[in-house]
Amino acid sequence: MSILLEKTPVAERASAPPTAPRRRTWVIRAGQLLVLAGILLTVQLLVDNGVVPRIYLASPTQIVERFPTLFSEQRLLYHTGLTLFAGVVGTALGVTVGVGLGVWFGLSSAAHRFASPFVSALYAVPKVTVIPLMTLYLGIGVDHKVAIVFLFSVFVPLFNTIAGIKQVDERHLRVARANGANQRQIVTKVVLPSASTSIFAAVRLEGGGILVGTLFAEIVASKGGIGYLFNRATALYDTPTLFCLVIYVTVIAVTIIGLVDLLERKVLLRWKHA
Numbered sequence: 001m002s003i004l005l006e007k008t009p010v011a012e013r014a015s016a017p018p019t020a021p022r023r024r025t026w027v028i029r030a031g032q033l034l035v036l037a038g039i040l041l042t043v044q045l046l047v048d049n050g051v052v053p054r055i056y057l058a059s060p061t062q063i064v065e066r067f068p069t070l071f072s073e074q075r076l077l078y079h080t081g082l083t084l085f086a087g088v089v090g091t092a093l094g095v096t097v098g099v100g101l102g103v104w105f106g107l108s109s110a111a112h113r114f115a116s117p118f119v120s121a122l123y124a125v126p127k128v129t130v131i132p133l134m135t136l137y138l139g140i141g142v143d144h145k146v147a148i149v150f151l152f153s154v155f156v157p158l159f160n161t162i163a164g165i166k167q168v169d170e171r172h173l174r175v176a177r178a179n180g181a182n183q184r185q186i187v188t189k190v191v192l193p194s195a196s197t198s199i200f201a202a203v204r205l206e207g208g209g210i211l212v213g214t215l216f217a218e219i220v221a222s223k224g225g226i227g228y229l230f231n232r233a234t235a236l237y238d239t240p241t242l243f244c245l246v247i248y249v250t251v252i253a254v255t256i257i258g259l260v261d262l263l264e265r266k267v268l269l270r271w272k273h274a
Helices: 009-015 019-048 060-072 076-107 109-124 127-138 142-153 155-166 170-178 183-208 210-220 226-235 239-272
Strands: none
Touching (some): 019 060, 060 076, 076 109, 076 142, 076 155, 076 210, 076 226, 076 239, 109 155, 127 142, 127 210, 155 183, 170 183, 183 210, 183 239, 210 239, 226 239
């Protein structure tokens, strides 16, 4: 007597390849590309037919034609290097000082209570009002931009580090002390790994905002950098160049965020669970 084995509907669904989610993903991607193509075509028609003056809006073909001249005639790569140098140095200093002070204030309640009014007052000062003073003190060179980026990037890591340390499980600290760990080992092996999620959330925010403070400083007063190119294009009413620079800065910012996410996955998460 033979036994016939038939697949149940559940087994068939389990063994079937997941084609439906893939098909849905392709449909979404195709829809996004169609929407983007529709927007570009609409802008091209509006500009070419004079519905929107060229001084207000650049067509996609104008933008594509202008990009090569930015690299050949306006030395875009050179100005990009100036902007990224000031942004990376200022952000690195801001994150380092912010995390360092955050660890100190998080571990010392007395230091936190003493410094809290001053930190809150400094954080409440609008950064725009400080930029003229930075220009007066430091001129319009690299130091000026680094100082402004530092002011933009120091407070979020400071507050996030304090919040992350306050959430560290007290039992972990007691176990570390009971096993003879000194203060440095407690900070590096217990406190920072436990607070790394909050700290790196701040790093991700600052990574995405590296260009914000730098461009702001360069647009206000600068002799070079992408912000300087923005100023020059604005003075000349060069709309295609302005749109090229906006796209270019957006690509750089997205790339920086991707690198920060990669650093988190490859380095910090391994360190946290080590």
